[in-house]
Amino acid sequence: MALTGIQIYKLLPQTNCKECGLPTCLAFAMKLAAKQVELAACPYVSEESKAKLAASAAPPIRLVTLKADGHEVKAGNEVVLFRHEKTFYHKPGLFVRLKAADPDLAAKVEAIENYTVNYVGMDFTVDGFALQADGDLAAAIETVRAASKRPLILIGEPQALESGLGALAGETPLLYAADSSNWEAMADLAAQHKCALAVRGASLDELADLTEKIKAKGVEDLVLDPGLNAEGRRVNMATWLARATQIRRLALKKNFRPLGYPLITFPAEHQDGAGEAVHAAQHIAKYAGFIVLDTFAPELLYPLLVLRENIYTDPQKPIQVQPELYEINAPSPDAPVLVTTNFSITYFAVANEVEGAGLPAWLVVTDAEGMSVLTAWAAGKFDAERIAKAVKDFKVAEKVRNRTLVIPGHVAVLSGELEEELPDWEIRVGPREAVDLPAFMKQALQTA
Amino acid sequence: MAVEIPKDSWPGSVKEVTLGATPAEGGTRSRTVTVGGETTLPFMHFEAPPPHPPAIAIEIKSRRPQDWSPLLGELWGAAMNAPAEWARQAEDADADLLVLALDIEDTVDDAVAAVQSVLQASGLPLIVWGPGQAEKDNELLVPVAEATKGERVVLGICEDKNYRTIVAAALANDHLVQARAPMDVNLSKQLNILISDMGLPLDRILMDPTTGALGYGIEYGYSVMERLRLAALQGDAMTQLPMIVTPGYEAWKTKEAKVGEGVPAAWGDWQARAIYWETLTAVALLESGADIVVLRHPESVQNVKQAIANLMTPA
Amino acid sequence: MSEHVLTFYPEGDGNAQSVRVPTGTLVADALQQAGVEINQPCGGQGRCGRCVVQIESGAIRRRSTLRLTPQDIEEGFALACQGVVEGDAVVRVPPQEKISRRLTTDRTAAAVAPPPDYAWAEHQSLKRIPLTLTPPSMENQTDDWARLQTALRRQAALEDIVAPLPVLRKIGDRLRQNDWQVTALVDTGSQPKALLDLLPGYPRPEEPMWGVAVDIGTTTVTVWLVDLVSGQVRAQTAEYNGQIARGEDVISRIIYASKNDGGEELRQRALETINALIETACKRVRLTPEQIVKATVVGNTTMMHLFLGIPPASIRLTPFVPAVNSPPPFTASEVGLKIYPQARVLCLPGVASYVGADITAGALASGLADSEEVCLFMDVGTNGEMVLGNREWMITCACSAGPAFEGAGVVDGMRATRGAIEEVWINTTTYEPTCRVIGGVRPRGLCGSGLISLLAEMFITGILDKAGNLNFSLGSERIREGEHGPEYVVVWGEETAHGRDIVLTRVDIDNLLRAKAAIYAGFSVLAGQVGFDLQQVQRVLIGGSFGQYINVEKAVQIGLLPDLPWERFEFLGNTAVRGAYAALLDRRAEERIRQIAARMTYLELSADNTFYDAFMAAMFLPHTDLTCFPSVAATLNKV
Incomplete structure (x- = not known):
């Protein structure tokens, strides 16, 4: 049972000593309830209270880190079932599977390694490679390492994998996979070479058995593959969703350690007709830690990388729209230019009013860190300087012939400074409320 | 080790909503489509199998759209000039439902004629959208509602500004409404309350929480839907409505889907990317609780259909 | 069906009127039949309590006692619109002015009285210390200041006193002019203690300071x-x-x-x-x-x-x-x-950028900081600050409610001065309003309490839907499309002081909704952050001038205040100055306020995304979750 802030507060010393870095014990209790601080930050909490609070501490899903020289991919440590509750922390690593015996291996690695796509200013890449040990693994690793320093997942039987591990000293690859037939050898191998180890089984019961046994052999960085049925085939979307959900629920709600590990998935192996992309999308949304793709295709990778970014965005941030110059109702260069902030509700209010009235306009949406007009103005995020910068950055003057800029009535006070910042523009003070914009545009601006 | 699977049991459930009416029910549709009725989170078969599969609607327009991606223009070709033909082809493309979006240029007569031609051409239940300007919506949707009395058409898109007229038209002519609020749990709920306060039963409201495409705010729509569904299951009556979302509209207005030239090479093949964009947007929304997805491209329809089949039958 | 005779005595107007009515008739209808005037601003729903009458004798059943205290009932009062005739009766009809005073009051204001245990010699940091100094002589050439320090040490046990230069400049004359009999004014609260002044002679003990x-x-x-x-x-x-x-x-x-x-x-x-x-x-x-x-x-x-x-x-x-x-x-x-x-x-100390000394002082003055029960203290002015807690814990936040409830940002808003409409009732069938104006003059505009009352009435009577949209289908000419969009005419120009219509526009309504939503969201976030149920708040302590005149019922109906029993609300007036006053008198109070400031946990709402959700949920009448407002739900069901 999660404790409330007040309940936790009553277990704390209540001295407001500030040594935890927070101004009061209640503030600390609230952060603790929200799992935003560690109990250890309080130097004076009693042993008795510690015991009572222990249950609401400790991350229930183990953090597993795959390491190579300079690159890391982490999975685990997640604390919620739904992204709105807090945030999903560690984006699932996207790996591409290649075969050790592939004669084109070097070329493929190079192409994948060089893949970069930019999404709203961020560069995305593939996170690593999965190597199927169907040939000389050591040689294949050498080939990969010639072009890439990204973490590896090695797929094969223990003997085959062992041959390759010598070349990966100092790295933490993921070995795939231990099952009921080979787990001892796999566990030994993982322990010896300090690797993370994937575990596969046809049911949660089997997975839980295996992880306990392997853990007893000293391997703790485990990853689960819950995607197989008793015949060794991949389950379909419904079953995968159920299992992934059950595993996360068990870990989070029941603190069930035997399944408290991140998941690995192979979207292309599901032969249910839905296709690799659809499975990968499901895995991104529902709880995968590592995703191994068989297809390297930019048109597939790009939407998957974007989906992953979207799902793992911090939901605590106010809903924002991209700051840019928006076109409403196909404006001509003579259409008026309106200014507002990038808080989504503010943007929608303005855009919908103007769009709904059928009036063409240019809308400069400034970066006000997702605040509404008044709040942003109060916090200094929507001032003459920022508006002028947006007008310049978005090259409004190149796209628009009209030189009239309409600012929200709530910030009428900015008009003087804005005239100084933008000497070529006439600054007009619009209405305070979006609802009055159409009338203002028709009357004051004489927009058709 | 026998792992005990934790099962959620919820006090609330989603209302069932039936679109369309057969001749026996006072309409002319060859079949009806029922959505909703969920008693658990999406596709949690081990708790309770979903009573109805999510439905796919294909969006067509009363006039050939000028601003659609050329990929869609090539695909639908001449059918885009005549809503009846377009509707027939959409039905052939496996749609469960049709969305007919009226145009701002339509007169009342145009709108009524377009709706009637579609109803004659296809036996699928119909959703009719106004052009999206409150006054014009009211002007067109009221006569459309009257001309289709008894068909259990879904009238859209009802927003907080224009809901009164559309809801009144639905009430008077035995239709349903699509209630859209801008990506906010509370706003969705508030609109449902306002509509229900006018006397429209909850089983005649589809909730449209608004969504963004992949890369363009899908995460907000996604979470709003998860939260609305959780609220419904927790017993909040005013959120217990099936959800309709428009991934087709959203995805096809993105640069990724719309534009083939002058884009980064890292975006890959245009057509494949565009279809992925629509498909993945739709699939993510299905997992967060969509009951109806409105799509534009037949290939996405096939992809999403396959995903739904998979999600409806554990294997 | 049997008939009964009702006899009415309109007070001040002597002539008794009798009328025969069947069982089950409402007293209000009987009054009308008898031709006796009675105001029913709410249209006879038992909501306003203005039609109260006194039953001298006879059988009148009270269908609703919402507006009556047990004492009112004891004294025979009943609402005409809720009184059902079940036998012969004699009914006294009071004049309207008297009625308004008879109404169940829903505000309590505390008057200023010194703390009962205040003993200035003990609690005041300033001390008057009578001193008798030995005059200097050739044998004792100690300087004046050292002489004074010695006297303070010997006669009042005060060590290490310092004196500001201006005081030093006058001690020589003061001592000599008063024959070395003086009173030292010492500030014992400062570090080090300081001689503030040297007063001539020995003032009487009760002499003010x-x-x-x-x-x-x-x-x-x-x-x-x-x-x-x-x-x-x-x-x-x-x-x-x-x-x-x-x-x-x-x-x-x-x-x-x-x-x-x-x-x-x-x-x-x-x-x-x-x-x-x-x-x-x-x-x-x-x-x-x-x-x-x-x-x-x-x-x-x-x-x-x-x-x-x-x-x-x-x-x-x-x-x-x-x-x-x-x-x-x-x-x-x-x-x-x-x-x-x-x-x-x-x-006095504050807590954060938007929670200042007015709030820490208010937490003391309102009694929250000493309360065993969990209280909610709010001080609503241009900003809304609030504190949730008790003597064990306190959490506070500030929300920018904006000045709408002070009459700013509203077309016909004004401060609560002469000519401001401070209360409005709207008839449910005619949608005609009845206004009470401060000073009883022609109205000029609406003050905060008037706005709250008007918004509540427009909502309860269905002029507004829950989102604040005006309903044009009611057929009232007061609901119209104005210069600023849809609006409701509260007073026609011919009845106002300035000749213009007094209106409430859709934009005004949005501003009021935002203001009330910000305040309510503040409550819910505070409660949510510590996992406390708002319904469990035992006392709601309202400080600030805003609180003094608002009607709890109306404020609850629009969702500004939480839906709690009325007796839990206390209106305290200016708690900030009251706290400053307490600290002025008593060093313990000053110390308490310092402790409060150190203990109060400040929640920054701009960093809290639950605030936005709570705000959007509160941007509705009374709230998106009607189950938080059971009394309003009940009222809506009745209308």
């Missing part, structure tokens, strides 16, 4: 002139803050202060206001301001910065950190207060 408690509000500055000996408040003065001319809200003032010499100008304006108020107060008790030897000051953090001339710029910028929350003591001459120059000025 003067202090002022100052509350610098964004809109209004309040000064209490206090006799520190008796503890009595001898004069209260209040005036608009002279800074208003440079911006109505704190943000505007912060911005003004950061330009040119804006900060110094605002400091001077605040000082002018305060000094003028002190002077007025002094005149009332025939005093000169220089006789005031102590001051305590509270105000929101921005006001405190501006008063002290400390640049407030960082207050409004992330991460919202003020220059100082807890200023050290100053002398009056340092800060510019025109009282005794060496008087100590105690600026």
Whole structure:
């Protein structure tokens, strides 16, 4: 049972000593309830209270880190079932599977390694490679390492994998996979070479058995593959969703350690007709830690990388729209230019009013860190300087012939400074409320 | 080790909503489509199998759209000039439902004629959208509602500004409404309350929480839907409505889907990317609780259909 | 069906009227039949209580007693619109003026009385110490100051006293002119203790000693002139803050202060206001301001910065950190207060940029900080600050409610002065309003309580839907499309003071909804953050001028205040100045306020995304979740 802030507060010393870095014990209790601080930050909490609070501490899903020289991919440590509750922390690593015996291996690695796509200013890449040990693994690793320093997942039987591990000293690859037939050898191998180890089984019961046994052999960085049925085939979307959900629920709600590990998935192996992309999308949304793709295709990778970014965005941030110059109702260069902030509700209010009235306009949406007009103005995020910068950055003057800029009535006070910042523009003070914009545009601006 | 699977049991459930009416029910549709009725989170078969599969609607327009991606223009070709033909082809493309979006240029007569031609051409239940300007919506949707009395058409898109007229038209002519609020749990709920306060039963409201495409705010729509569904299951009556979302509209207005030239090479093949964009947007929304997805491209329809089949039958 | 005879005695108008009516008739209908006038502003729904009558004898069943106290019922009062005739009866019909006074009151205001246990010799940090000094002689050439220090040590056990230079300058004359019989005025609260003045001779023990408690509000500055000996408040003065001319809200003032010499100008304006108020107060008790030897000051953090001339710029910028929350003591001459120059000025401590000393002082004055039960304290002015907690824990936040409830940002809004509509009732069938105007004159506009009342009535009668949209299908000519969009005409131009229609527009409604949503969201986030159920709040303590005139029922109906039993609400007036007054008198109270400031946990709402959700949920009438407002749900079902 999660404790409330007040309940936790009553277990704390209540001295407001500030040594935890927070101004009061209640503030600390609230952060603790929200799992935003560690109990250890309080130097004076009693042993008795510690015991009572222990249950609401400790991350229930183990953090597993795959390491190579300079690159890391982490999975685990997640604390919620739904992204709105807090945030999903560690984006699932996207790996591409290649075969050790592939004669084109070097070329493929190079192409994948060089893949970069930019999404709203961020560069995305593939996170690593999965190597199927169907040939000389050591040689294949050498080939990969010639072009890439990204973490590896090695797929094969223990003997085959062992041959390759010598070349990966100092790295933490993921070995795939231990099952009921080979787990001892796999566990030994993982322990010896300090690797993370994937575990596969046809049911949660089997997975839980295996992880306990392997853990007893000293391997703790485990990853689960819950995607197989008793015949060794991949389950379909419904079953995968159920299992992934059950595993996360068990870990989070029941603190069930035997399944408290991140998941690995192979979207292309599901032969249910839905296709690799659809499975990968499901895995991104529902709880995968590592995703191994068989297809390297930019048109597939790009939407998957974007989906992953979207799902793992911090939901605590106010809903924002991209700051840019928006076109409403196909404006001509003579259409008026309106200014507002990038808080989504503010943007929608303005855009919908103007769009709904059928009036063409240019809308400069400034970066006000997702605040509404008044709040942003109060916090200094929507001032003459920022508006002028947006007008310049978005090259409004190149796209628009009209030189009239309409600012929200709530910030009428900015008009003087804005005239100084933008000497070529006439600054007009619009209405305070979006609802009055159409009338203002028709009357004051004489927009058709 | 026998792992005990934790099962959620919820006090609330989603209302069932039936679109369309057969001749026996006072309409002319060859079949009806029922959505909703969920008693658990999406596709949690081990708790309770979903009573109805999510439905796919294909969006067509009363006039050939000028601003659609050329990929869609090539695909639908001449059918885009005549809503009846377009509707027939959409039905052939496996749609469960049709969305007919009226145009701002339509007169009342145009709108009524377009709706009637579609109803004659296809036996699928119909959703009719106004052009999206409150006054014009009211002007067109009221006569459309009257001309289709008894068909259990879904009238859209009802927003907080224009809901009164559309809801009144639905009430008077035995239709349903699509209630859209801008990506906010509370706003969705508030609109449902306002509509229900006018006397429209909850089983005649589809909730449209608004969504963004992949890369363009899908995460907000996604979470709003998860939260609305959780609220419904927790017993909040005013959120217990099936959800309709428009991934087709959203995805096809993105640069990724719309534009083939002058884009980064890292975006890959245009057509494949565009279809992925629509498909993945739709699939993510299905997992967060969509009951109806409105799509534009037949290939996405096939992809999403396959995903739904998979999600409806554990294997 | 049997018939009954009802006899009515309209008070002040002597003529009894009798009428025969069948069983089950409403008294209101019987009155109409008898031709006896009775007002029913709410249209006979039992909501307004204006149609109260007194049953002298006979059988009248009360269908609803919503507006009646048990004592009212005991005395025979019943609502005409809710009274069902079940037998013959004699009914007294009181005149309307009397009725309004008879109404169940839903506000309680506390008067100022000195703390009952106040003993100035014990609790006051300023001490008057009578001293008899041995005059110097050729044998004893100890200097005056050392002589005085020795006397203080020997006669009052006070060690290590210091004296400011201006005091040193006058001790020689003072001692000699009074034959070495003087009274030392010592401030024992300062570090080190200081000799503030040397008074001639020995004043009588009850001789007053003067202090002022100052509350610098964004809109209004309040000064209490206090006799520190008796503890009595001898004069209260209040005036608009002279800074208003440079911006109505704190943000505007912060911005003004950061330009040119804006900060110094605002400091001077605040000082002018305060000094003028002190002077007025002094005149009332025939005093000169220089006789005031102590001051305590509270105000929101921005006001405190501006008063002290400390640049407030960082207050409004992330991460919202003020220059100082807890200023050290100053002398009056340092800060510019025109009282005794060496008087100590105690600026009480605040908590954060938007929770200042007015709130810490209010937490003490309202009783929250001493309460065993969990209380909600709110001080609504231009900003809304609130505290949830009890003597064990306190959590606070501030929300920018905006000045809508002060009448700003509303087309026909005004302050609560003569000519302001302060209460409105709307008839449910005709949609015609009845207004009460401050001063009983022709109305000029709507003040905060009038706006709350109007919004509630428009909502309850269905003129507004729950989102605040006007319903044009009701067929009332008062609901129309105006210059600023849809609006409701409260008073037609021919009945107003200025000849213009008084209206409430859709934009006004949105502003009011935003203001009330911000305040309610503040409550819900505070409660949510500590996992406390708002329904469990035992007392709602409302400070600030805003609270004084609002009607709880109406404020609950629009979702401004939580839906709790009315008796849990207490209206306390200006709790900030009350807290300053407590600290002025009693060093323990001053210390308590310092502890409160240190203990209060501040929640920054702009960093809390649950606030946005709570705000959107509250942007509805009364709230998106109607189950939080059971009494409103019940009212809606009845209408």
